[in-house]
Amino acid sequence: MADLNELEQRMTAALARISATIDLLPAQKIARADQSALIADLQAQLDLERLTLRQSVPSLPSGEDQNTAAEATGLQARLDEAELENRRLHAAVSGLRQDLRLMEEQADSHLAQAHRATATLQADFDALIQARENETAEIAKILAALAPLIDAEEAHPNAGS
Numbered sequence: 001m002a003d004l005n006e007l008e009q010r011m012t013a014a015l016a017r018i019s020a021t022i023d024l025l026p027a028q029k030i031a032r033a034d035q036s037a038l039i040a041d042l043q044a045q046l047d048l049e050r051l052t053l054r055q056s057v058p059s060l061p062s063g064e065d066q067n068t069a070a071e072a073t074g075l076q077a078r079l080d081e082a083e084l085e086n087r088r089l090h091a092a093v094s095g096l097r098q099d100l101r102l103m104e105e106q107a108d109s110h111l112a113q114a115h116r117a118t119a120t121l122q123a124d125f126d127a128l129i130q131a132r133e134n135e136t137a138e139i140a141k142i143l144a145a146l147a148p149l150i151d152a153e154e155a156h157p158n159a160g161s
Helices: 002-024 032-056 062-155
Strands: none
Touching (some): 002 032
């Protein structure tokens, strides 16, 4: 309804401007009767446009129309808010996916470093075991070489002193 009134006011104002412009045009010298006929023709066109507009707009009682318009406005605002929230969430999810991808890459890198460290430590441990076995074998050789001397000393305890 408000749109119809606004349209009517705009068309009336446009007709008034046209009428004023026609009055100001000295070159055309339109007779007063022709102006009246032109205004009547324009008024008839305006009335026809009003009728067409009223027929194309469904008629609702003004209270229901305002309530429906307010409800539609409220729903549109909620829809706009939901759209903004949806965009914000999509951006947040995209950021989280990027963070997760970076964390997975870092975890893979740290895991590879851990495997390399484990391999290095295992190699060092194996080298220590081998060194211990070599030292044990060398001690066994030394004890084997000293065994006859120890046996001789035990058989003759006072011979060497």
